[in-house]
Amino acid sequence: MSNVHLRKLCITRGSNEIIRDLDLQIEPGEFLVLLGPSGCGKSTLLHSIAGLIDLSGGAIEIGGRDMSHADPSERGIGMVFQSYALYPTMTVEKNMSFGLKIAGTPKAEVARRVRKTAEMLQLDALLERKPSQLSGGQRQRVAIGRALVREAGVYLFDEPLSNLDAKLRAELRRELKMLHQTLGSTMVYVTHDQAEAMTLATRIVVMQAGRIQQIGTPAEVYDLPANRFVAGFLGSPSMNFVEGSIDAQGCFSAGAITLSLAGGKAAAAVTLAARPEHIHVDDNGPLHATVTLVEPMGNHQVVWLDCSGQALSCIVHDARPLASGQAVRFAIDAARVSLFDPKNGQRL
Ligand SMILES: Nc1ncnc2c1ncn2[C@@H]1O[C@H](COP(=O)(O)OP(=O)(O)O)[C@@H](O)[C@H]1O
Ligand SMILES: [Mg+2]
Incomplete structure (x- = not known):
């Protein structure tokens, strides 16, 4: 070799x-x-x-x-x-x-x-x-x-x-x-x-x-x-990109989506990226959305959400019944998100 x-x-x-x-x-x-x-x-x-x-x-x-x-x-x-x-x-x-x-x-x-x-x-x-x-x-x-x-x-x-x-x-x-x-x-x-x-x-x-x-x-x-x-x-469905900002307390917000980021530096404009498997449909989740589409994949479901106009895809690992139009609660795993500079696209 x-x-x-x-x-x-x-x-x-x-x-x-x-x-x-x-x-x-x-x-x-x-x-x-x-x-x-x-x-x-x-x-x-x-x-x-x-x-x-x-x-x-x-x-x-x-x-x-x-x-x-x-x-x-x-x-x-x-x-x-x-x-x-x-x-x-x-x-x-x-x-x-x-x-x-x-x-x-x-x-x-x-x-x-x-x-x-x-x-x-x-x-x-x-x-x-x-x-x-x-x-x-x-x-x-x-x-x-x-x-x-x-x-x-x-x-x-x-x-x-x-x-x-x-x-x-x-x-x-x-x-x-x-x-x-x-x-x-x-x-x-x-x-x-x-x-x-x-x-x-x-x-x-x-x-x-x-x-x-x-x-x-x-x-x-x-x-x-x-x-x-x-x-x-990389990744299918693709990562979810959300344009927002980070305040002095390290809290990301974009419309109805807020997420506390440990060690998040204040930024007037930032792109948050979350993988579908790091967005969890969960009755105790802090965020609210409406299901727009469900794609059954056999061993999991790809569920598309609308959170005040922001489309998000997420993966549900069980076969729980979910249908378009249904109101759900969800959570984003803050430890797994990536942040990018919206100007040059580089990782922050
Ligand atoms: N013989 C050639 N003459 C001019 N341009 C070429 C030639 N072969 C490939 N290209 C161009 O080079 C670029 C890269 O091609 P290629 O290496 O085949 O891409 P990939 O394998 O990633 O699909 C393309 O924009 C293609 O149009
Ligand atoms: Mg080729």
């Missing part, structure tokens, strides 16, 4: 500067997830690590060696693309072994690696099939296998599960996590899916418009978002 260090990376495509002055240190054995909305530069960044896109500035070090301008084949990486990119006329076995054969790997070694990888990915029974005879999940397993047989220092994944249906996606996600636990390899994984990022990552890099917004463990970026963008991007 290798480290990957990106220093002052700049990438320009056409006249667009996609990435500017990006620094990132990926440690050996990490499962690092690049998370961000479509178009924010995730694939560009990943492809530059793979050597498929030229740098306009900065440096890439892989496994302790400067690889800024090295040929993709010299970088010691294995890559899995979103569109499986399998050779349609070749069998599964050929798809997996082709790259190794081209690289001049001895026949016996190729056979050993294909056998071992096929076993790991439960492809042993499918080695003689062509891609057209496989399901979507099996095809993506072959694409993963083709990267793994390289026994590379770093594996790069570009949204490898986004072509699969929800159930299969969750299944393969677990397989990938098991695979990382087994191999302990360095993995860099691109996704716009926050559930994938949260479940797979040892660290998440949240990106927006070519810039890193926050780097941290899943718990860090979820519980302590560095800015309003990160707060809004």
Whole structure:
């Protein structure tokens, strides 16, 4: 397993500067997830690590060696693309072994690696099939296998599960996590899916418009978002944002919503953010609202409230009957809220 260090990376495509002055240190054995909305530069960044896109500035070090301008084949990486990119006329076995054969790997070694990888990915029974005879999940397993047989220092994944249906996606996600636990390899994984990022990552890099917004463990970026963008991007339903002020006693207020914040500093304008799971519908709660919508989710309900014009989503963990129009009382867990500067969106 290798480290990957990106220093002052700049990438320009056409006249667009996609990435500017990006620094990132990926440690050996990490499962690092690049998370961000479509178009924010995730694939560009990943492809530059793979050597498929030229740098306009900065440096890439892989496994302790400067690889800024090295040929993709010299970088010691294995890559899995979103569109499986399998050779349609070749069998599964050929798809997996082709790259190794081209690289001049001895026949016996190729056979050993294909056998071992096929076993790991439960492809042993499918080695003689062509891609057209496989399901979507099996095809993506072959694409993963083709990267793994390289026994590379770093594996790069570009949204490898986004072509699969929800159930299969969750299944393969677990397989990938098991695979990382087994191999302990360095993995860099691109996704716009926050559930994938949260479940797979040892660290998440949240990106927006070519810039890193926050780097941290899943718990860090979820519980302590560095800015309003990160707060809004992670979590479903999204965090509730309430614009208000904090008085000299540390009490937040916004219309009918008041909340005493321990250590809250006075502010004329502040954005309070509360996760739906930290808003509790509770007969003894100090705040009043009307239910506007109930979304039953099986093991919980997402309940939308209207508190004097402020919409709030909250999670109710039991199946208690709640209906639109119903008056309820609720409480916000003051210890779990985040505060942001409404001007620049930064965490306060
Ligand atoms: N070949 C290209 N030429 C010019 N701009 C490109 C090219 N490829 C991608 N881009 C632009 O770069 C930005 C980042 O793209 P990309 O890295 O694919 O984003 P992501 O993978 O996060 O969805 C987008 O605004 C996209 O339009
Ligand atoms: Mg992409």
